[in-house]
Amino acid sequence: MTSGQRPPDISRFISARQPAAQVDPQSLDQLGQLVRSALQTRRFRPPLLPEVAARLSRLVEDPDVDLATVEKTVVKDPAVAARIVAVANSAIHGARAPVTSLRSAIARLGLYRVRDVAFQVVAMGKVFRVPAYADRMRELFEAAQVAGVLARAVSDACGGASEAAYLCGLLHDMGEASVLGIVADAFATRQASLPAVEFLAPMIAEYHAELGALVCSEWKLPDVVVEAVAWHHTPEQATRVGSLAPIVAAADLLLGHIGMGTAWHPVTKADLPVLESAGLTAERIGPLLRYAEEIAADRQSWVMSAP
Numbered sequence: 587m588t589s590g591q592r593p594p595d596i597s598r599f600i601s602a603r604q605p606a607a608q609v610d611p612q613s614l615d616q617l618g619q620l621v622r623s624a625l626q627t628r629r630f631r632p633p634l635l636p637e638v639a640a641r642l643s644r645l646v647e648d649p650d651v652d653l654a655t656v657e658k659t660v661v662k663d664p665a666v667a668a669r670i671v672a673v674a675n676s677a678i679h680g681a682r683a684p685v686t687s688l689r690s691a692i693a694r695l696g697l698y699r700v701r702d703v704a705f706q707v708v709a710m711g712k713v714f715r716v717p718a719y720a721d722r723m724r725e726l727f728e729a730a731q732v733a734g735v736l737a738r739a740v741s742d743a744c745g746g747a748s749e750a751a752y753l754c755g756l757l758h759d760m761g762e763a764s765v766l767g768i769v770a771d772a773f774a775t776r777q778a779s780l781p782a783v784e785f786l787a788p789m790i791a792e793y794h795a796e797l798g799a800l801v802c803s804e805w806k807l808p809d810v811v812v813e814a815v816a817w818h819h820t821p822e823q824a825t826r827v828g829s830l831a832p833i834v835a836a837a838d839l840l841l842g843h844i845g846m847g848t849a850w851h852p853v854t855k856a857d858l859p860v861l862e863s864a865g866l867t868a869e870r871i872g873p874l875l876r877y878a879e880e881i882a883a884d885r886q887s888w889v890m891s892a893p
């Protein structure tokens with residue numbers, strides 16, 4: 587961690603319905619070794635990426651792709667197709683006259699947003715899916731969607747308008763689900779109670795970015811996404827030209843500002859270096875903070891709830 591960067595502080599969000607067992611230092615160390623071993627041996631099995639998302643990831647790279655091909659891809663996955671129509675009709679996304687056909691919905695959203703919606707469905711059904719930590723998964727999924735919106739807003743405000751910004755924000759903390767999945771699997775055969783998330787926070791802080799990047803890499807997502815997820819807490823280590831790690835780091839601060847997925851931590855002057863290194867000028871920061879606050883005040887309109 588560098589100055590201005592905080593490890594995720596999630597203690598405020600641990601509800602009574604989540605595992606509450608304490609964990610002794612020795613067990614914590616063993617769990618850490620388990621996660622480290624999963625990373626080093628790459629034996630960790632990431633969630634399978636559904637075909638529709640994998641194919642859309644490839645189609646966005648094809649400058650000659652046509653609407654019919656995208657429709658043919660999306661229609662094979664009813665959950666994604668339904669979500670695309672719903673998003674296209676959402677007032678948040680600027681819907682005017684309602685669309686009823688999948689093709690019109692795809693045309694309204696455009697290919698990149700269609701891909702993003704597919705990954706939103708993947709995030710809900712495949713990523714933030716550790717039943718033993720269901721409440722935390724709901725919090726993470728809600729925060730992930732808002733992180734995507736905020737990363738896109740930061741990217742737009744910096745003049746970059748990267749088409750990958752939403753995806754980076756959406757997936758940036760998915761490694762926490764991976765850490766919790768490894769812990770839950772380890773405890774599945776033990777008599778001991780599952781440790782509370784708050785006791786795992788140091789381990790999550792240490793490994794989640796690397797694990798998340800590993801999943802992105804296994805999914806063959808573009809390098810810009812893998813790198814942003816890997817370095818979102820240490821964006822100064824990102825060496826790629828046009829790296830989105832500083833954008834995601836700034837979006838992460840905005841998430842803290844509204845207390846989503848992490849402890850409430852209003853942005854202060856001390857956070858300016860992170861925001862400025864993302865490319866935000868002083869006059870852009872205020873509107874972004876207000877935008878984040880508007881989302882927090884009306885979050886039901888912005889996020890898809892997990893079942």
Ligand SMILES: [Fe+2]
Pocket residue numbers: 594758759794795818819
């Ligand atoms: Fe993070």
